[in-house]
Amino acid sequence: MGKSIGIDLGTTNSAAAYYDREVRVLPTRMNEPLTPSVVSYRKSRRESRPGQILVGRAAVSNARLAPEDTIFSIKRLMGRTVDEPKVEEVQERFGYAIVSSDDPEDRGVRVLLNGVEYTPIDVSAMILRQIKEDAERALGEEVTHAVITVPAYFEERQRAATREAGQQAGLVVKKIIDEPTAAAVAFGIDKAEERHRVLVYDMGGGTFDISLIQMVNKQFQVLAIEGDMWLGGDDFDHEIVKAIEERIKAEYDGFDPSGDERFLMVAKQEAEKAKILLSGQNEVDxxxxxxTSAPNVGLVDVDMVITRQEFNDMIQKYVDHSMDLVRKVLRDQELGVGDITAVLVVGGATATPLVHQAVTDMFGRDKVKGYIDPMQCVALGAGLLAARIKVIECPNPDCEAENTEDAMTCGRCGHSLVGARVRGDVSVGAVTAKSLGISVVRDGAPDTYAVIIPKGTPYPLHRPMERTFYTTAENIIKVPVYEGEETLATKNDLQGVIEYPLPEDIPVGTPVSVRFDYDQDRVLKVTVWVHGRSDLKKEQTLARDRPRAAFEKEDEAEEEWREMLEGTINASRHFQSQYSRYLDPGTASKMEADIQRAERAFAEGNKIEGSRVVNALHRTIMGSGVASQLFIAERAMDGLGPEAATLLREAVRKLRTAHEAGDGEEVERISMALQLAVARIFQRRASQTDVPDQDFGGLLKDLGR
Amino acid sequence: MGEGISSEDAPKWLQAFDFNQQVAVMEKEYVREMRNTLLSFLEVLDSFDRCFSAIDQTREMSSLAQSWLRSFEGVRRQLRRTLEQAGVSFMNCQGEPFDPHKHEAIQARSRPDVREGIVIEEVVRGCEWRGEVLRQAKVVVTRKSR
Structure with missing residues (x-):
């Protein structure tokens, strides 16, 4: 399957986020974090040719040329019928035509784009399709699945409409999620064990929503919603524009610039910038x-200081209004301020300090959470959920089987899963705090960590998670299980090792599956089996709080220490014999002394002395200028293709020559290039798939996903 | 070896080091910061452009004012050249067909002598950097003559 993203399908702007180790908002093709939720029709310059439908930034660019063919705020029309007052409000503000369907059965609205009727679903699908394409461009891979957010007040038909838009855009919609729920997920509220009653204060550019949600047993439930469809950060900008106009009137003899469109364009842009600056500083210049220019005066300059206090005075009325609505929600629910356990501030306008202050004044600093970029918060939460939700429920009401997320049709009844939905409350559940996985060989590198249950996976698992690997040894399978996020398996916490011998008829490269099941008590059950051999199956339960087996560990450590010391002595002898002439005499004699110390420590079994001298020798081998460069290059040369080997040999030759000529600058330059080349080689080697079979003590091989 | 990497770790570091990814991360960061810096310098150029375009050529100007004007015109050119040296290329969209990916129409105007959908004025300069639009041009476009 392709990638799975979270989409905040907003009234004014939309955003997409993707989770991979961490969640981030994906840039659009215009390198912007947001896609304007706008669609516009552009006529062809030749009448005979069809025009073009533009989405996002390009649609905004075209809006002035085709106001009647540019659809803004389509979200406000989702799932609505023409006779609703909300539809009239939209009609009053925008230039495009809203009509009713010809079909008498269907009271749903249509919008006209170049005289053609489109449903709000069609228009939303155009926006979603562009978001999908941009996400694919940013990720370099196909996007097939999505979690899409909707306002908490959306009714069932509006949610269904949003889901349908997702399908039309070619996405399998894993889930439709309430925006406040996505915000709560972004803030990690869902991970808390206790009961929560959360108020989400969401003020965007043009709309204001309050949602009161309750979380019990990790189930979210929306208790109440309130808001103002036409209140937001744009009102703040407009106040600053008005202040600029007032200042010009006062300074330029009553000259009123407000009729000049170019003035308004520049003023609005500067106002928005000033607003953002005022979030971080006390005044803005x-x-x-x-x-603009005024008759008889010439150029009109704006040179004024706006203090945060002045700005606060300008916007106080809007903030007061929003807080009145907050009080109304609490009153309606017969709740006091103390009944709210957390307040999330979301939406671009909440970056304004006065807004944040008003919320904090009412609820207290501890409860108000606003540390995630308020513009991206909902998308980030959706992105996290897109990665976490692994199950798609069959939409066939007689079936309702749960399917894995990569299924396109239901495994039980064959019904298409495009358009599948999950009924009931949004359950986010507990999630794993760390990844669980095993140590494998990947691309010839042992000690590679292969994650089986990623961090943030909800548990108990709906179904066990498994991956397939391949044997590397004929006689044994060894599966060390770890918890953590490090790429080197041994840097994580060992949970236990599953190890068993194989009969002789199992060739190297036989597929082996490793299955992890994780229950609500955080007990990990690991099952390992060789494909096609039911007798070669082993199951082991690892209780996660079990103290580690101390003896095993010590034996292993003893062995490791001896191997390490012996390997270091051998490497040092080799280094000495090959590169001593590149060492200064002091280093060379110290190295000889260290090697002798190491040999003594090995013979005497003196661990402390041994590890001390190993460190000293490593420092010499890795940190002795040209000698070390040559040594590392030699190591990199192993198994290199002829072309790369030639290049590397050439660099080594140049380095030797420069060193012999005593050209310090040249040595510096070449060794820098050599370091990069070597790093590249190691990197490339790590990504090669075909490596000769080696003995990895029974670790499984991972061919990547 | 680079700073912060102790010699003991080096062999493991070399194996685990995702060189290409490091370069990609640094590159992205650089591009983001550079874009922002260039955009703020472009705004200074916008101010120059606005001021110069408002000069009324028909009016009498003292020789002192004229010499100042000349010098400021020089400063404007200098700023533009500096941006170009940093890799910014300016669009020259007057007379070009309107392209909503590069231009933002701020006004539609009918001009009987020009066919529909042509940029007749570049009000705010558009520019590209590293093969991508750094900033859209704000333009006036012809509409169908009535």
Missing amino acids: LLIPGI
Whole structure:
């Protein structure tokens, strides 16, 4: 299957996020974090040719040329019928035509784009399709699945409409999630064990939503919603524009610039910038030379200081209004401020300190959470959920089987899963705090960590998670289980080792599956089996709080220490014989002394002395200028293709020559290049798939996903 | 070896080091910061452009004012050249067909002598950097003559 993303399908702007180790918002094709939720029709310059439908930034660019063919705020029309007052409000504000369907059965609205009727679902699908394409461009891979957010007040038909838009855009919609729930997930509220009653204060550019949600046993339930469809950060910008106009009137003899469109364009842009600056500083120096020109005066400059206090005074009325609505929600629910356990501030306008302050004044600093970029919060939560939700429920009401997320049709009844939905409350559940996986050989490198249950996976698992690997030894299978996020398996916490002998008829490279099941008590059950051999199956339960087996560990450590010391002595002898002439005499004699110390420590079994001298020798081998460069290059040369080997040999030759000529600068330059080349070689080697079979003590081989 | 990597770790570090990814991360960071820096310098150029375009050529100007104007014109050119040296290429969209990916229409105007959908004025300069649009041009476009 392709990638799975979270989409915040907003009224004004939309955003997509993707989780891979961490969750991030994906940039659009215009390198912007947001896609304007706008669709516009552009006529062809030749009448005979069809025009083009533009989405996002390009649609905004085209809006002035085709106001009647540019659809803004389509979200406000989702699942609505023409006779609703909300539809009328939209009609009053925008230039495009809203009509009713010809079909008498269907009261749903249609919008006109170049005289053609489209449903709000069609238009939303166009936006979603562009988001999908941009996400694919950013990730370099196909995107097939999505979690899409909707406002908590969306009714069933509006949610169904959003889901349908997702399908039309070619996405399997894993889930439709409430925006406040996505925000709660982004803030990690869902991970808390206790009961929560959360108020989400979401003020965007043009809309204001309050949601009161309750989380019990990790189930979210929306208790109440309130809001103002036409209140937001744009109102704040407009206040600053008005202040600029007032200042010009006062300074330029009553000259009123407000009729000049170019003035408004520049003023609005500067106002928005000033607003953002005022979030971080106490005053802003608004300097706009030549913003417009006035008759008899010439150029009109704006040079004014706006303090945060002045700005606060301008926007106080909007903030007061929003807080009145917050109080109304609490009153309606017969709740006091103390009944709210957390307040999340979401939406771009909440970056304004006065807004944050008003919320904090009411609820107290401890409860108000606003540390995640409020513009991206909902998308980030959706992105996290897109990665976590692994199950798609069959939409066939007679079936409702749970399917794995990569299924396109139901495994039980064959019904298409495009459009599949999960009924009931949104359950996010407990999630694993760390990844669980095993140590494998990947691309010839042992000690590679292969994750089986990723961090953040909800548990208990709906079904066990498994991956397939391949044997590397004829006589044994060894599966060390770890918990953690490090790429080197042994740097994580060992949970236990499953190890068993194989009969002789199992060739190297036979597929072996490793299955992890994780229950609500955090007990990990590991099952390992050789494909086609039911007798070669082993199951082991690892209780996660079990103290580690101390004896085993010590034996292993003893062995490791001896191997390490012996390997270091051998490497040092080799280093000495090959590169001593590149060492200064002091280093060379110290090295000889260290090697002798190491040999003594090995013979005497003196661990402390041994590890001390190993460190000293490593420092010499890795940190002795040209000698070390040559040594590392030699190591990199092993198993290199002829072309790369030639290049590397050439670099080594140049380095030797430069060193012999005593050209310090040249040595520096070449050794830098050599270091990069060597790092590249190791990197490439790590990504090669075909490596000769080696003895890895029964670790499984991972061919990557 | 680089800073912060102790010699003991080096062999493991070399194996685990995702060189290409490191380069990609650094590159992205650089591009992001550079874009922002270039965009703020472009705004200074916008101010120059606005001021110069408002000069009324028909009006009498003292020789002192004229010499200042000349010098400031020089400063504007200098700024533009500096941005170009940093890799910014300026669009020259007047007379070009409107392209919503590169241009943002801020006004539609009918001009009987020009066919529909042509940029007749570049109000705010558009530019590209590293083969991508750094900033869209804000333009006036012809509409169908009535």
